[in-house]
Amino acid sequence: MSNLPPDPDAPFLRACRGEATPWTPVWIMRQAGRTMNEYLELRARLSFLELCERPDLCAEMAVLACERLEADAAILFSDILLVLQPFGFTLQYVEGQGPILDPPLRAAGQVDALPEVDGGTALPHVLEAVRQTRAALRPETPLIGFSGAPFTLASYLIEGGPSRAFALTKRFMYQDPGAWHALMEKLVRTCAGYLQAQVTAGAQALQVFDSWVGCLAPPDYRELVRPHMEALFAALPAEVPHIHFATGAATLADDMLVPGVDVLGLDHRTPLAATWERTGARGVQGNLDPCALLAPPDRLAGLVDRVLADAGGRPGHIFNLGSGLLPETDFEQAIRMVAHVHERTT
């Protein structure tokens, strides 16, 4: 903790701008949750949602994870789906099922009935968590704010929970594109306000998680999602870098690089160097298979080296997993991974 302002030249922020760094910066999606002992102890007392509603504990977890990992950035402890609560949906995390949203949005007519949610004020506990996390972090550690992207949020609303085929979401899109676009526009406005407010509260970078958009054929993405991502990224504060992340989206990467996106977040199935080269992104983030952390340390080191070799030391690479830390991960392996990235690239 310090009274100094956050360092604008932290390696993570420099990499987001495509600038050279003293080492390859690294952080881990879901680094504060899932698998750290202190987190598991808290979760024995509090549900995941109760924890998300306690700014003090969110800050404690975010800072502790970052320090224990020696990561180059902290991320807000929160969840991509919280922003759906003020629309009037009940959110529950059900063991073995994942997040459940109730009631699911199934009829096009329900879209008009959704309230207009001011993302800048609707989740004061999240903004308070941003403030407390920023205050507790060292000035040299940037804080990443985030939100789910409109497609992924809409898919949870329509499916009512996780899905494999996203059949209800696609049926909705195909049957009533007008209602779909209205829903996406509504979500864009709320997410934009929410992300702006996180920057005002102290975030130095923003990541937009379009976790499930990789289920779409590229032409569907271009017609039904991309215009809304253009609107969203155009509305984000230009003073912080913007990361656009999806999984299983190798064939969408070019279209995901809408104006305002600084960094593409790539999963392990997406060739990092080839995608970076082809799209011309300022930076790329990724892209180790989260399962690599289940490998023996020697194999893990080899898998990390493979990603580093793919990135080739080019300025603008932020090392990360290709998706979130798996619950079965040993946190010590995550610590080892971060140390190995630093050692190899310093």
Next chain:
Amino acid sequence: MSNLPPDPDAPFLRACRGEATPWTPVWIMRQAGRTMNEYLELRARLSFLELCERPDLCAEMAVLACERLEADAAILFSDILLVLQPFGFTLQYVEGQGPILDPPLRAAGQVDALPEVDGGTALPHVLEAVRQTRAALRPETPLIGFSGAPFTLASYLIEGGPSRAFALTKRFMYQDPGAWHALMEKLVRTCAGYLQAQVTAGAQALQVFDSWVGCLAPPDYRELVRPHMEALFAALPAEVPHIHFATGAATLADDMLVPGVDVLGLDHRTPLAATWERTGARGVQGNLDPCALLAPPDRLAGLVDRVLADAGGRPGHIFNLGSGLLPETDFEQAIRMVAHVHERTT
């Protein structure tokens, strides 16, 4: 039914060889199951596995679906996982959970204890289903035999059922590559014999379903899977065409085109023309999103036309979905899709 031998110049077979056809041939993965009324009536009396063990009913379903759809090929009514039963695993299809294999294979030491299964003789009811289906089909309709691919089969053995992250499978691969390769070699031998026997029994083409291999990073595919696919395709009878299919595998397509693969089966997320051009495959199969069949007829027609435009009428395109027919599909929509492909390309 007829005493004439199957027509070697059926449009589907010509397309597999990259030859010009009078129209774009089309069939649908899982066309005989899932959603046809006659199938649902049978399933009210028999479990899926009981049905798979009745060659007469398998033949009836395969032929009926093909005729009602006016598809250009029939596929054996069976399941990719049956070949695991003679290894000593109990296979069950559990409502809401999918296929469950018991006991799961978790320890490297279990691989040596697996029996050597002669795929050519271990599943006589499947071969009898091939014979009866072939006998009941019109000579102008080719019959496709199939098997799961070693990776996908191994993933079911190790996970014990469906998976999202394939964490146990990857942990197995990373922790004991020797045992992994031994397991894959064993599965290759069995699958090769099984597929050869299907050709002897009357199949005119073979499809290898590596349904879940798209979960791998491309370098992992090259190291841990591709050598085994080379061995498998090298062992298949050269007198019939071979289709190599996977989902979510856009970034593996080049490596999936091992010698002996005639046709790449692509899912809806994989750009068809660009992948065809880049890999130089003789033919490509796909790649309509199965959810397109949930769209209103006009929208469905537009989505079909988009795939046809992508293929550009080039000889060697076999129209299909990008993965299996969804259970929620109206069979009339599938009929409409096949008719539309024929109408547009004749």
